[in-house]
Amino acid sequence: MSALKIKKGSTKHSAYNLRPTFSEHLETHTLAVIVDNEPGVLARVIGLFSGRGYNIDSLTVAEIDHEGHQSRITIVTTGTPQVIEQIKAQLGRIVPVHEVHDLTVEGRSVERELALLKVSGSGDKRVEALRLADIFRAQVVDSTLESFVFQITGTPEKVDAFADLMRPLGLQEVARTGVAALARGTE
Amino acid sequence: MSKAMTGAKMVVQALRDQGVDTVFGYPGGAVLPIYDEIFQQNDIRHILVRHEQGAVHAAEGYARATGKPGVCLVTSGPGATNAVTGLTDALMDSIPIVVLTGQVPTFMIGSDAFQEADTVGITRPCTKHNWLVKETEKLSATIHEAFHVATAGRPGPVLVDIPKDVQFASADYQPRNAAKTQRYQPQVKGDMEMITKLVEAIETAKRPVFYTGGGVINSGPAASQLLRELVDATGFPITSTLMGLGAYPASGRGWLGMLGMHGLYEANLAMHGCDLMINVGARFDDRITGRLDAFSPNSRKAHIDIDPSSINKVVRTDFPIIGDVGHVLEDVLKVWKARGRKVNREGLQRWWAEIEEWKKVDCLKYKPSGKTIRPQHAMARLEALTKDRDRYICTEVGQHQMWAAQYLGFEDPNRWMTSGGLGTMGYGFPASIGVQMGHPDALVINVAGEASWLMNMQELGTAVQFRLPVKQFILNNERLGMVRQWQELLHGERYSHSWSEALPDFVKLAEAFGCKGIICKDPADLDDAIMEMIEHDGPVVFDCLVEKHENCFPMIPSGEPHNKMLLGEASTKDAIGAKGAVMV
Numbered sequence: 041m042s043a044l045k046i047k048k049g050s051t052k053h054s055a056y057n058l059r060p061t062f063s064e065h066l067e068t069h070t071l072a073v074i075v076d077n078e079p080g081v082l083a084r085v086i087g088l089f090s091g092r093g094y095n096i097d098s099l100t101v102a103e104i105d106h107e108g109h110q111s112r113i114t115i116v117t118t119g120t121p122q123v124i125e126q127i128k129a130q131l132g133r134i135v136p137v138h139e140v141h142d143l144t145v146e147g148r149s150v151e152r153e154l155a156l157l158k159v160s161g162s163g164d165k166r167v168e169a170l171r172l173a174d175i176f177r178a179q180v181v182d183s184t185l186e187s188f189v190f191q192i193t194g195t196p197e198k199v200d201a202f203a204d205l206m207r208p209l210g211l212q213e214v215a216r217t218g219v220a221a222l223a224r225g226t227e
Numbered sequence: 228m229s230k231a232m233t234g235a236k237m238v239v240q241a242l243r244d245q246g247v248d249t250v251f252g253y254p255g256g257a258v259l260p261i262y263d264e265i266f267q268q269n270d271i272r273h274i275l276v277r278h279e280q281g282a283v284h285a286a287e288g289y290a291r292a293t294g295k296p297g298v299c300l301v302t303s304g305p306g307a308t309n310a311v312t313g314l315t316d317a318l319m320d321s322i323p324i325v326v327l328t329g330q331v332p333t334f335m336i337g338s339d340a341f342q343e344a345d346t347v348g349i350t351r352p353c354t355k356h357n358w359l360v361k362e363t364e365k366l367s368a369t370i371h372e373a374f375h376v377a378t379a380g381r382p383g384p385v386l387v388d389i390p391k392d393v394q395f396a397s398a399d400y401q402p403r404n405a406a407k408t409q410r411y412q413p414q415v416k417g418d419m420e421m422i423t424k425l426v427e428a429i430e431t432a433k434r435p436v437f438y439t440g441g442g443v444i445n446s447g448p449a450a451s452q453l454l455r456e457l458v459d460a461t462g463f464p465i466t467s468t469l470m471g472l473g474a475y476p477a478s479g480r481g482w483l484g485m486l487g488m489h490g491l492y493e494a495n496l497a498m499h500g501c502d503l504m505i506n507v508g509a510r511f512d513d514r515i516t517g518r519l520d521a522f523s524p525n526s527r528k529a530h531i532d533i534d535p536s537s538i539n540k541v542v543r544t545d546f547p548i549i550g551d552v553g554h555v556l557e558d559v560l561k562v563w564k565a566r567g568r569k570v571n572r573e574g575l576q577r578w579w580a581e582i583e584e585w586k587k588v589d590c591l592k593y594k595p596s597g598k599t600i601r602p603q604h605a606m607a608r609l610e611a612l613t614k615d616r617d618r619y620i621c622t623e624v625g626q627h628q629m630w631a632a633q634y635l636g637f638e639d640p641n642r643w644m645t646s647g648g649l650g651t652m653g654y655g656f657p658a659s660i661g662v663q664m665g666h667p668d669a670l671v672i673n674v675a676g677e678a679s680w681l682m683n684m685q686e687l688g689t690a691v692q693f694r695l696p697v698k699q700f701i702l703n704n705e706r707l708g709m710v711r712q713w714q715e716l717l718h719g720e721r722y723s724h725s726w727s728e729a730l731p732d733f734v735k736l737a738e739a740f741g742c743k744g745i746i747c748k749d750p751a752d753l754d755d756a757i758m759e760m761i762e763h764d765g766p767v768v769f770d771c772l773v774e775k776h777e778n779c780f781p782m783i784p785s786g787e788p789h790n791k792m793l794l795g796e797a798s799t800k801d802a803i804g805a806k807g808a809v810m811v
């Protein structure tokens with residue numbers, strides 16, 4: 041169709057709509073970002089996410105190489121496949137960022153999180169809490185006659201499941217570390 | 228071989244080692260030691276601006292016109308915050324500049340000291356990278372790294388914040404080659420497999436078009452040269468974004484003119500109808516693509532960009548090539564020649580025939596009026612009277628900017644300085660000062676709107692003080708013209724606050740600063756007045772009174788695809804749907 045047939049100034053003419061717009065399908069990815077441990081580096085990463093409207097489901101950071109001044113930031117994020125690609129490319133642009141790994145696509149990985157949960161109660165509820173803790177292999181790291189502090193490690197889903205079970209049994213407070221993750225295998 | 232010196236001395240030495248000859252700045256308490264060093268040397272010229280925003284735009288203008296990084300020096304607190312607009316502008320347009328800011332002494336940081344601001348915090352999102360230097364030992368190496376980051380890969384602004392005690396203390400100076408540059412080394416060579424695939428597509432395309440941008444200019448003059456060779460050898464048509472004008476000459480055989488919201492009819496229709504789009508150093512900005520789901524629906528798209536985050540950001544590409552434009556174009560040419568310089572001649576011939584039909588529409592046509600100066604006519608006359616000179620053009624932001632882009636022709640890169648990504652009113656005048664510093668003997672003209680120009684008019688003092696003969700060509704429509712145009716199209720001609728009331732007498736204003744003012748309102752006087760401006764040896768403020776309610780066409784209303792352009796004399800009432808109004 042010749043575009044010249046379009047009437048000048050006409051806006052009624054139908055527009056093409058042949059290209060599908062980008063998918064709305066959301067994915068959750070775990071990213072491992074190796075950075076120079078220098079002032080402001082975490083602010084740069086977080087600022088990127090807030091400034092561009094990306095989601096942070098979980099974020100952990102700690103120095104992993106004291107000599108080389110390097111830290112590892114583990115970020116769990118959710119977005120469309122296109123947004124996930126953008127996030128990785130944008131992270132890669134930050135000057136003190138050395139490596140960006142998408143553990144979700146680079147083969148299999150292990151993900152663990154540690155949580156502390158304070159549960160108070162007495163009688164049957166207290167006994168049931170202890171029994172469930174045993175099943176989940178959570179440890180008691182503090183106790184009074186009316187309360188426990190449990191320590192649990194596992195996948196975020198396992199921690200969620202444990203917290204859900206503790207809620208009716210007197211869950212008072214939860215502290216979670218966020219996810220630490222590594223690729224499986226020798227590489 | 229290192230040498231002990233104060234931090235302040237180090238700053239000057241590091242600038243010298245980086246080959247800096249010009250610094251745009253404004254002093255204050257937190258940078259006094261550095262200013263004292265500047266006073267005691269003659270290698271680096273300091274240009275005292277009248278507002279820190281002006282310093283940053285001047286540095287941008289200098290950088291764009293010379294290809295070298297621009298440098299600014301400002302004080303802490305308000306000095307730094309005044310620089311923020313310029314930093315953001317440079318980030319959006321990928322302009323390499325290095326801004327040095329003073330900071331309160333390290334032991335006072337965090338105490339809300341006088342003129343303290345969290346400068347690295349404020350400027351983190353508007354710089355490519357920034358540093359707060361807390362030890363004099365690290366100062367010189369950090370400045371060297373700053374120059375590296377500003378210029379390597381996709382260029383951009385960087386900032387080094389230097390507390391006053393760090394300026395006073397002494398340490399060993401680290402020479403330029405001691406800088407930490409290894410951690411930031413963007414990829415410059417493109418993937419040969421993808422380049423070969425692109426060449427295959429070039430060989431068969433029936434309706435190809437080059438869509439080029441500021442990345443070609445940023446890559447350096449060699450990239451523009453390679454682009455010209457490739458375009459002319461293939462015989463493909465080429466269009467460019469606002470940022471990329473001059474990379475391919477306006478007089479070139481393949482030139483279609485600028486594309487985008489106010490781009491040329493033939494350029495936009497070629498983009499819409501092409502079967503192969505070769506994006507070289509542009510970024511599918513929304514002013515270019517218009518409605519995304521209707522953007523160039525039947526084409527395969529190649530994208531050459533040094534920034535991996537630009538690829539597939541808004542438009543999915545079939546041939547993504549990460550690398551420096553110059554390097555990639557060189558490889559494309561090499562492979563294409565080695566494979567026998569093939570193109571689809573028949574297809575191309577038909578494609579050009581179609582394009583010639585679009586060109587006949589003559590979308591920039593206008594009828595000069597005998598009574599008032601039409602802005603298009605002012606641009607056409609400025610073009611005719613200056614195009615053969617050693618000319619550099621800056622602009623402010625608004626209708627005049629688009630008319631300048633449409634009616635002026637650029638034969639070479641680095642000749643056109645305009646705020647593209649951020650659209651910063653007040654950019655052009657200080658930018659023209661920076662350009663003139665880089666090219667003292669050239670004719671530097673800032674095509675301005677009266678409202679934009681007033682935003683940084685204080686820089687007249689700078690132009691006069693440093694005898695910079697910049698020509699301020701103001702298309703005075705007594706309106707915030709571009710805003711008024713949108714109000715006409717979108718808001719039922721309710722011109723809410725888009726009038727320039729209480730305008731100064733620009734001639735008297737110029738004279739008050741000790742420079743020349745010219746006013747022109749009769750089309751019959753225009754040529755003589757322009758010649759008078761050009762021939763005057765010194766800065767000139769040219770008040771060109773133009774038609775007040777002129778609209779800028781062609782125009783693709785927001786939210787519309789490229790084939791729904793509004794043309795010159797077309798009626799524009801109710802042209803933009805409610806959905807488009809949201810996107811403006």
Ligand SMILES: Cc1ncc(C[n+]2csc(CCOP(=O)(O)OP(=O)(O)O)c2C)c(N)n1
Pocket residue numbers: 623624625626627628650651652653675676677678679680702704706707708709710
């Ligand atoms: C700093 C800034 N504030 C506001 C705007 C919004 N804006 C875009 S164009 C324009 C009007 C510009 O008027 P003028 O400089 O006279 O140019 P004209 O459009 O009349 O040619 C305005 C207010 C902007 N781009 N920049």
Ligand SMILES: [Mg+2]
Pocket residue numbers: 625676677678702703704705706707708
């Ligand atoms: Mg105006």
